[in-house]
Amino acid sequence: EIVLTQSPGTLSLSPGERATLSCRASQSVSSNSLAWYQQKHGQAPRLLIYGASTRATGIPDRFSGSGSGTDFTLTISRLEPEDFAVYYCQHYGSSRWTFGQGTKVEIK
């Protein structure tokens, strides 16, 4: 079973700064199977990125995804006040979906 490890656990940044979130898989995975979600407090998750780097419909271009193999990154180029939230990576493999434990992006 593939395990996704996200780092850091918490990222403290100011609006306007760049956020770099990491998702590391315990073994190499297909980029097609890697997605990122944003979850604001009290809300359902929202799809941001699929296929490791394709933005979902309506997602601003300040969000970008990259990576391959075991290392994937979600970058928020300039944080807006509404971007402070928890972010999860997700993988599919062997008829299973798994989520990372999440990275909280908080206001510094």
Next chain:
Amino acid sequence: EVQLVQSGAEVKKPGDSLKISCKGSGYSFTNYWIAWVRQMPGKGLEWMGIFYPGDSDTIYSPSFQGQVTISADKSISTAYLQLINLAASDTAMYYCARRPPYAYVWGNYTPSYYFDYWGQGTLVTVSS
């Protein structure tokens, strides 16, 4: 507009059973998988299982196999998550989410492996 609307919050006693609903609208219900995801208080997301209304194909997470039953009624575009023999540890928010049949990646259509629309969540509280 695509929507997944879940049933309301529930308060149950240990040993009770429960069936949560998720009604899809704005799309062809039988052509999209519906997944269920648990989020315990203050914790992350856990995939529980997934169901294809077109042919009732179902895949359960090994962590939830035997503990839950996923089903759907195509005639009313509604998916269900049944929880049995509830315990305090089942207290959580439960989400349904839609998996599209295909993804458009780098100019090609490929199988999709993500969830593009989510229900608002159903909070289940189990307490004596």
